[in-house]
Structures are given as C-alpha cells and as structure tokens.
Amino acid sequence: MKMTFRWYGKDNDEVTLDKIKQIPGVEGVVWSLHDMAAGESWPIERIKEVKKQADEYGFNIDVVESVNVHEDIKLGLPTRDKYIETYIETMEKLATVGVKCICYNFMPVFDWTRTELYKKTEDGSNALFFEKSKIEDIDPVELINKLSKNVDVTMPGWEPERLEKIEESFKAYSDFTAEDLWDNLKYFLEKIIPVAERLDIKMAIHPDDPAFDIFGLPRIIINRDNIRRFLSLVDNKHNGLALCTGSLGSVITNDIPSIIREFSDRIHFAHVRNVKVFENGDFIETSHRACDGSVDIVEVMRAYHESGYEGYMRPDHGRHLWGEEKWCRPGYGLYDRAMGIMYLLGIWDQLEKNKE
Numbered sequence: 001m002k003m004t005f006r007w008y009g010k011d012n013d014e015v016t017l018d019k020i021k022q023i024p025g026v027e028g029v030v031w032s033l034h035d036m037a038a039g040e041s042w043p044i045e046r047i048k049e050v051k052k053q054a055d056e057y058g059f060n061i062d063v064v065e066s067v068n069v070h071e072d073i074k075l076g077l078p079t080r081d082k083y084i085e086t087y088i089e090t091m092e093k094l095a096t097v098g099v100k101c102i103c104y105n106f107m108p109v110f111d112w113t114r115t116e117l118y119k120k121t122e123d124g125s126n127a128l129f130f131e132k133s134k135i136e137d138i139d140p141v142e143l144i145n146k147l148s149k150n151v152d153v154t155m156p157g158w159e160p161e162r163l164e165k166i167e168e169s170f171k172a173y174s175d176f177t178a179e180d181l182w183d184n185l186k187y188f189l190e191k192i193i194p195v196a197e198r199l200d201i202k203m204a205i206h207p208d209d210p211a212f213d214i215f216g217l218p219r220i221i222i223n224r225d226n227i228r229r230f231l232s233l234v235d236n237k238h239n240g241l242a243l244c245t246g247s248l249g250s251v252i253t254n255d256i257p258s259i260i261r262e263f264s265d266r267i268h269f270a271h272v273r274n275v276k277v278f279e280n281g282d283f284i285e286t287s288h289r290a291c292d293g294s295v296d297i298v299e300v301m302r303a304y305h306e307s308g309y310e311g312y313m314r315p316d317h318g319r320h321l322w323g324e325e326k327w328c329r330p331g332y333g334l335y336d337r338a339m340g341i342m343y344l345l346g347i348w349d350q351l352e353k354n355k356e
C-alpha cells in the first residue's frame with residue numbers, strides 16, 4: 001500500500017506541501033489542475049510545473065484526481081467524440097510525467113452532494129452532513145446557491161462553469177435513464193481503456209456520493225452488483241476502481257470489507273473515511289475511527305492487507321477542527337486527515353507485525 005494525500009495545488013491550498021511533508025508515511029500527492037474545465041486538454045507546461053513542485057519535497061505525483069469527464073460524454077451526445085479525444089490527449093500528457101493512476105467519476109451533473117458543509121458535532125468540530133429529507137424537497141439550484149454562498153473556494157465538481165450551466169444540464173437529463181448512463185459509460189471505456197493499457201495508466205472510477213439517485217438523476221456506481229457490472233463492461237485490469245468507503249458507506253447495506261475482498265485486484269486507489277449513517281438515511285462524516293462511524297475501518301484495512309493491496313491509498317474527507325473551517329476547503333482541512341493517516345497506518349503496521 002502506498003499512502004498519499006490530496007493536495008489542491010500551489011496557491012490553491014492552505015495545506016501546503018511543507019505541511020504535508022510532516023505527516024508520517026506520505027509518499028505522494030494526489031493532484032489535479034483544478035481550474036481546467038471538463039473537456040479541456042491540459043497544458044503540458046502546467047503538468048510539468050506540478051511535477052517540479054512535488055519533486056522538491058520528494059513526493060510522487062502518480063495519482064491524479066480528477067480528470068473530469070465532460071457532460072456530453074455522460075449524456076452520449078454526438079459531440080462526445082471530440083471530448084473523448086481531448087481526454088485521451090490529457091492522458092497521454094500525464095503519462096509523460098509518470099502518472100500511473102487517474103481517478104474520475106461518472107455522476108450526472110454533480111460530484112459529491114451534501115446539504116450542510118459545517119454541521120456542528122458534539123465535540124465542537126464540524127463536518128459535512130447530508131439530510132435526506134432536505135434533498136427531497138429542495139430545488140437543486142437553490143441548494144447549490146445556498147451552499148456556495150459560504151465558501152469562497154471552488155470545490156471539485158462544483159466548478160463555476162458547471163454551476164452556471166446547472167439548469168441547462170437538468171433539462172438535458174430529462175428522460176435520461178440509468179441504462180442510458182451505463183451505455184454511455186461503456187462507450188467511453190471502450191475508447192479510453194485501450195489507451196490506458198498502452199500508457200500503463202490505471203483508470204479508477206470513484207463511486208457515486210451519496211450512493212443513491214438524487215434530484216431524479218441516475219447514479220450507478222453504488223453497490224457490489226453494479227461494481228461487478230462496471231468491471232465487466234471492459235474486462236481489463238486498467239479499468240478499475242477508486243474504492244471510497246465514505247461514498248459506498250452512505251448506504252448501510254454495502255458490506256465494504258467484503259466488496260474490497262471481492263474486487264481487490266481491480267482496486268487501484270483506496271479512499272478511506274468514515275461516515276455515520278442514521279436510521280432515517282441522513283449521514284455525517286466522522287473521524288476515521290471505526291467506533292465513531294458506521295464503517296468498520298479496522299475491517300476495511302484488514303481486507304486490504306489480507307488481499308495484499310499494493311495500490312494507492314489516501315485519507316478522504318475529514319471533519320473541520322480547531323477553527324480550520326475558516327481557511328480550508330470543505331472536507332479537506334489538515335488536522336483530521338493527518339490524524340486519519342496515523343490511525344490507518346497504526347492499523348496497517350499492526351497487521352504487518354502480525355505476519356511476522
């Protein structure tokens with residue numbers, strides 16, 4: 001297992017490389033060019049710049065999260081081929097600096113969705129929260145406007161150009177079914193996986209977050225059966241998973257350790273975080289500790305360890321602690337993710353010791 005940490009880039013993240021350097025065990029930064037709109041071909045000079053910055057601290061840049069998929073590809077519009085071409089161009093350029101894994105998602109319109117970004121918790125910290133009933137009656141445009149009012153950074157999947165087009169996107173998806181999304185995903189994979197194989201880049205799809213339909217938009221990477229179907233769309237090792245325990249964990253029936261065991265040879269990137277799911281389906285993000293949430297993180301780590309997992313891992317969202325919500329990106333502060341790493345490495349080291 002290779003531990004990594006998400007970094008939003010120079011002058012775009014208060015959690016700077018020198019801070020990340022002080023977290024034990026981190027070998028690489030998970031990065032992206034966050035100002036690139038979906039469908040744009042990434043400039044090679046910009047890519048090289050990130051490599052240079054990471055090199056200075058001795059971090060690898062093996063994992064990119066995300067190269068966003070243009071909406072026309074998900075919708076299966078005639079213009080999709082042009083956007084698949086630029087996607088491939090970006091993959092080629094990333095390969096030249098040694099990128100080995102690209103994480104992406106295939107969710108219509110939105111990336112992750114929450115109803116509150118700073119829900120106060122009992123210990124005084126605050127965290128991302130999802131209140132199911134709120135999503136049922138709120139107009140999505142209203143929700144986005146409300147949430148983005150309190151945040152002056154761009155969150156992944158919430159890029160201004162995407163938000164501007166939100167009403168248009170919803171119209172485009174009327175009468176669109178989950179089967180349409182499966183077809184369009186297959187079309188995309190059939191074009192990009194042969195390229196990934198040639199470049200030896202592992203493509204890693206991120207599960208949908210939350211792992212159920214919202215606002216009437218279909219979501220398909222949500223459970224074991226659908227993951228199995230996804231992997232068989234193009235049965236090639238380069239067509240794999242970014243297995244996120246927090247996203248799959250939003251649905252209590254997902255047995256994540258057993259999902260990890262079943263698909264371990266196709267998992268290239270592990271996102272580890274915990275969520276506490278309430279009886280009414282609401283959920284809040286918690287510390288990584290197993291007893292704090294609904295996902296048994298100890299069993300998750302055991303499943304990876306017993307499967308001989310050699311891929312990348314990172315702590316995913318953390319709570320906001322000690323006032324850091326004033327400067328950090330929602331879910332991506334420093335402290336809880338750093339403590340999360342220590343918890344994950346603590347479990348891992350013990351599992352390694354047990355082998356001796």
Ligand code: CS2
Nearest residue numbers: 066103104105112206209244
């Ligand atoms: C994050 C995602 O919500 C999450 O779990 O890891 O925002 C992730 O970065 C994207 O879906 C990847 O495309």
Ligand code: MN
Nearest residue numbers: 244247271316
């Ligand atoms: Mn994740």
